[in-house]
Amino acid sequence: MTRKQEITRAAADLFRQKGYPATSMRDLAAKVGLEPSSIYSHIRSKEDLLTQICMECAHMFLDGMEKCEVSKMSPPLMMDYLVDFHCEMAVRHPSSVTVFNDEWRFLSPDILGQFLKLRKAYEIRFKDILMKGHRKGDFYISHVDIVFELIIHSMTIFYKSGKRYSENDLKIQVKEFIKRAITKDTADGIPVI
Amino acid sequence: MTRKQEITRAAADLFRQKGYPATSMRDLAAKVGLEPSSIYSHIRSKEDLLTQICMECAHMFLDGMEKCEVSKMSPPLMMDYLVDFHCEMAVRHPSSVTVFNDEWRFLSPDILGQFLKLRKAYEIRFKDILMKGHRKGDFYISHVDIVFELIIHSMTIFYKSGKRYSENDLKIQVKEFIKRAITKDTADGIPVI
């Protein structure tokens, strides 16, 4: 790991703990054992650190989506795949994912534009899976925009719940929760005695 | 509305927009048309503003829970009531609710303790409703702690989605989503032809 990567990871940890605006470059310098000004031999600016964390994370999520799509699985299996993927992202990159989700609004205006384009691309591809499942009869989705957001918000549990639950419990419970929420009740129209 | 209330509301708006650490008392002064130092004739400190916003919100949620409990409704109706209540909180107090949810970690340590006690009390009462519904057979909940968090995270859509959807669409969709997610599939064990 290069010194730059080391600094970027330390920055992600601090941005998560204290939030981006409340993190000072002096905090960061102390964490990596440098004098404050020495940081600038490795990185351009504080803003640049946030940019790299958010953009790298955005591309990782898009790579996961790519793998999901080329697998040609059924929509329900694709949903399971995506939930597992979000969980693994949160486990492997807890700080980056938190910063990606909660601190992106502090990106500079031009970077923010690029970032939102990536987010939108992900959203469209996620909704396509939901709609495909709906058309096939696997899902029952009356308002795909809202359902998409509900699923995404549900998955924030992976990085917001800390280490309170086992990774496996979380994965299973979240998949079940979402599956129930978007699957057409198989008893619809069948009277239950 | 007193001058103090006016300042507190303006503070909630700014804390939501920019985050607590990134909001300066000079921003706030400009917003209410005062010189920066004049703010301190009405409030004690920046920290105090955050405290009042978060604590007031916490008590409002507990009041909602109180009303829900005394109604003696069935657990499914209580869930609908709570979802509607969260939605109305977000509609009526969008800034306060956002600050309550996203900025509470910047509370000073002693206030943070009080705050977390209120949050925990709410959580326990919410889970009691879920467990009661489970025992009655209305719900199917295999891990109440995780399900509680999933429901709470789902409801953040009310203040995170801005004005993208109508209040009524949101309410209906969120209630349906959660209801499906925690209701035992009535076809369980019934073969579907």
Next chain:
DNA sequence: CCTACCGATCGGTAGG
């Protein structure tokens, strides 16, 4: 509610 001002801290640069 204002003018004037405080010490502390901020992100970042110059020069070596």
Next chain:
DNA sequence: CCTACCGATCGGTAGG
């Protein structure tokens, strides 16, 4: 990678 330092801004106080 360090020493030394910059102008800007921070939350808040004194005194009226």
